[in-house]
Amino acid sequence: MRPVRRLLGSAVVLALTLGGLGAVAGPAAASEEVYPAPASGSWTVDGRAWGHGRGMSQWGAQGAALQGVSADAILAFYYPGTTSTSISGQYVNVSLSAFAPATTVTIWSPENRPIRMGLINGEVVVGPGRWTITVADGTVTAQRRDTPGGAITETQTYAGTLRMESQQEYGMVIAANESATTGRWYRGDLRIVPTTGTGFNVTNSLPMEDYLRSVVPRESPASWAAAALQAQAVAARTYAWYKVVHGSTLCDTTSCQVYYGKGVADVGGTLTTSYEDPRSDAAITATAGRVLLYGGAVAFTEFSSSNGGWTTAGSPPYQVAKYDPWSGTAPGDTKTRWTGTLSVARVEASCPGTDGKLRNLVVVSRTGDGELGGRVLQARVECTTGSATVSSPAFGLLSNWWKPRSTTTTLNAPAVSASVIDHGAQMSIAATASVAMTWTLTVRDHSTGRTALVRSGEVLGGERFNATWFGTYSPVPAGLSPYVGPGTYDLTLSGLDGAGVAAPPFSTTVTVRRPADPPVVAAVPLVANGGYVPVSPTRLVDTRTTFQSLGAGQRVDLAVLGAAGVPSSGVTAVVLNITAVGATTVSHLRAWPAGSPMPNAS
Numbered sequence: 001m002r003p004v005r006r007l008l009g010s011a012v013v014l015a016l017t018l019g020g021l022g023a024v025a026g027p028a029a030a031s032e033e034v035y036p037a038p039a040s041g042s043w044t045v046d047g048r049a050w051g052h053g054r055g056m057s058q059w060g061a062q063g064a065a066l067q068g069v070s071a072d073a074i075l076a077f078y079y080p081g082t083t084s085t086s087i088s089g090q091y092v093n094v095s096l097s098a099f100a101p102a103t104t105v106t107i108w109s110p111e112n113r114p115i116r117m118g119l120i121n122g123e124v125v126v127g128p129g130r131w132t133i134t135v136a137d138g139t140v141t142a143q144r145r146d147t148p149g150g151a152i153t154e155t156q157t158y159a160g161t162l163r164m165e166s167q168q169e170y171g172m173v174i175a176a177n178e179s180a181t182t183g184r185w186y187r188g189d190l191r192i193v194p195t196t197g198t199g200f201n202v203t204n205s206l207p208m209e210d211y212l213r214s215v216v217p218r219e220s221p222a223s224w225a226a227a228a229l230q231a232q233a234v235a236a237r238t239y240a241w242y243k244v245v246h247g248s249t250l251c252d253t254t255s256c257q258v259y260y261g262k263g264v265a266d267v268g269g270t271l272t273t274s275y276e277d278p279r280s281d282a283a284i285t286a287t288a289g290r291v292l293l294y295g296g297a298v299a300f301t302e303f304s305s306s307n308g309g310w311t312t313a314g315s316p317p318y319q320v321a322k323y324d325p326w327s328g329t330a331p332g333d334t335k336t337r338w339t340g341t342l343s344v345a346r347v348e349a350s351c352p353g354t355d356g357k358l359r360n361l362v363v364v365s366r367t368g369d370g371e372l373g374g375r376v377l378q379a380r381v382e383c384t385t386g387s388a389t390v391s392s393p394a395f396g397l398l399s400n401w402w403k404p405r406s407t408t409t410t411l412n413a414p415a416v417s418a419s420v421i422d423h424g425a426q427m428s429i430a431a432t433a434s435v436a437m438t439w440t441l442t443v444r445d446h447s448t449g450r451t452a453l454v455r456s457g458e459v460l461g462g463e464r465f466n467a468t469w470f471g472t473y474s475p476v477p478a479g480l481s482p483y484v485g486p487g488t489y490d491l492t493l494s495g496l497d498g499a500g501v502a503a504p505p506f507s508t509t510v511t512v513r514r515p516a517d518p519p520v521v522a523a524v525p526l527v528a529n530g531g532y533v534p535v536s537p538t539r540l541v542d543t544r545t546t547f548q549s550l551g552a553g554q555r556v557d558l559a560v561l562g563a564a565g566v567p568s569s570g571v572t573a574v575v576l577n578i579t580a581v582g583a584t585t586v587s588h589l590r591a592w593p594a595g596s597p598m599p600n601a602s
Contacts, residue, residue: 033363035404042343043361043404046462048371050335050398051304053312054319055079056235058220058228058305059336063329065225071287074231078311079292079318082299084234086289090208091188092240094250094259098184099174100201105192106132106178110185110269113166117142117156120163120191128269129153132178133162133192135200140192148179148267165189173265174202185271186261187211203249204261211259212236212284213276218258219303222277229283238291238301245298294318306335308401310370321369337371338398339405339462346395347381356385361404364389371464372403372432405461406434409497413464414506421471423515424483428466429493429508433459437495437503441467446488446509467493471512486514538564540576557594 035043056078064074075082099105108130109115116123117131129144140162144154164172165188172190175183188206195201212233216222220232236257243250252259264273292299300316306327313321328336348358360382367374379393394400406412411431418427429441436459443453453474459465469491476482489510495503541558560576562568580589588602 031364033403035361035363037344037347037358037360038407041345042341044461045340045342045397045402045404046372047308047338047340047397047399047402048306048336049304049308049375049401050306050338052302053304053307053310053375053399053401054302054314055311056231056301056303057307057311057324057327058232058303059330059333060307060324060327061228061231062220062224063326063333065227065231066330067326069227069326071227071230071234074227075234075292078231078303079235079294079299079301080320081318082292082294084290084292087208087241087291088289090241090244091205092208092211092244092250094204094206094211094252096174096186096202096204096252098252099176101195101199102176102202103198103200104132104134104177105202106130106175106180106183107164107190108173108183108267108269109166110171110173110265110271112269113170115164115166115172116189117164118162119158119160123163123165125167130178131164133200135192135194135198137197138194140194140200145178148181161194162192163189164191169206171206171262173269181267182264182272184261185263185265185269187213208237208240209284209288211240213281214261215240215257215259216284217275217277217280218260220280222279226279226283226286229280230287232303233280233283233287234290234292235301235303237287237289238299239303241291242298242300306333308336308370308375308399310367310374312367312375321367323370335398337463340397340402342395342397342402342404348383350381350388350390350393350395351383351385352388353383353385356383358383363403370401372401372462375399375401403462408434409437409495409501409503410434411439411493411495411503411506414493416508416510419509420511420513422513423486424471426468426470427510428468429491429506430464430466431493431506432464433461433495434503435461435497437461437497439465439467439493439495441469442492442494443469444490444492445484446490452484452489469510484512486512488512535565540564 056074061074061078064077109128112128114128115126117126118124129146130148131142131144134141138159140158140160142156142158142162143152145152166172169188171185171187173183173185174190186204186206187210188204191203191205193201193203215236216229216233219236220229222229239257240250243256250256250259260275263271263275265271292301294316299318302314302319307324309324309327311320311322311324313319327333344358347361348356351358358381362380362382363376364378364380366376369375376393377391379390381388381390392400412434414429414431416427416429421427431439433439438456438458440454440456442451444451453469453472455467455469455474457465457467471484472482473480473484489512490507491510492505492507494505497503540560540563560566560574561571566574578589578591580587590599590602592599
């Protein structure tokens, strides 16, 4: 090689940068999804969420709390735009569906206490005992016994609602029949409300905070994090207060809020099983009286077990559809993502006419939010007796967010994040697995056919995943940079299920841009020859180990001043040996002083 007679000035060596990749969005959902009725009589479905998804996700609140999020922040996320205020001394009325409608119940006092009994505002105190209640045409009859199956010792009748409580609102125990030896203990009072004929309803009136002591541990396990329990206490209190303000009686099921009362008591009125918990009580006390408002009015704070990763929009302005980063993160959460069975018979129940047989289940539209295309907004059942449209169908599943699983092994709805990437950047292929499978991403250099990467992973049926390539070799060839050079690369995503059945592969092409040239450096002025100073021979750079070898039209600027014994100033020229090795095609290499025009000669 000829010596270089001018100094190579300071230069920027080729830099490799790793770029970020945004979320890979799936393609727009097809206008309709058609699922013919399977001969097996049922579909396996992949589902998300348990419940309607409006307001707070209880599992999401637990996930947030475990990550250190406060109850205030949890409530602000699930009920955006709400503010809080305090209430005190409020009562709620709960209709007890466990005992009504009924034709008889038996009521006794806890711990053998005296009983206040009578029409509202006309109660009198009577001694302990078991009172069996019946109703006939609006008249309530109460018959007293001292023991189950014992003789009747007293009979009272009342024309209207009968109210019963042990003194100081200690509560009452109620059972479904006279022979029962255990019953449900409810705080506050119990009321027998005649309906028609021999029927009546049973309601429980009690202070709000006492009511919550049973609701909160029924809705959110008392073992959960304190912030999750506190958020549940505020949401449950606000929900109940909304019902009170709007003149509604609460129920004791998931149609309102689950409410079991204080616990189970024996025939003597002694508590044997508690439905309350000190940890929930602490959360109620920590948020005592707090309710949420929107625009000065009490908010309708609905909640559900899991929203599946997306909240559902509702009519109030604080019920919005948005991504939930917390649902699905808490240990033990099996409701954010689930698998179920949908029977043809269950869907056929929506066929028009009589004895219709299902031909096709057609998903007409979805919300588009989250996995599987989102919740089902509308479905159509096509039957031998005609067709019918069903809105927001759950068909007995945990929610209306479901999708029948394909019986074939396929990579559904593949989507590519980018077809051109910068040198050292990354891209992904997203797809949804129809069944549980092992996926493999293979990357090959289009021009040479050399394999750059083979990467595998596992995915569950119905799960959407990203197969990501970081623009690197794997494994890295000896002596080369981990990053591939510029050019075109062929990517293939394949899948193989547990039975060895392969999914049709998906292929795409990605172009890797050449690295940007380093900035032009200032020209080095020519000077007269100076004195010669020898230095020990030293290798200044080896592109086989420091960066990707040079491709067509690429350059690298090499700094010499201050390197390998060369002074950082006062140098007018250096002598270099330059060796080119490993050429893959006919080529030549040019070297010239930095800052000067590139010469035509090699």
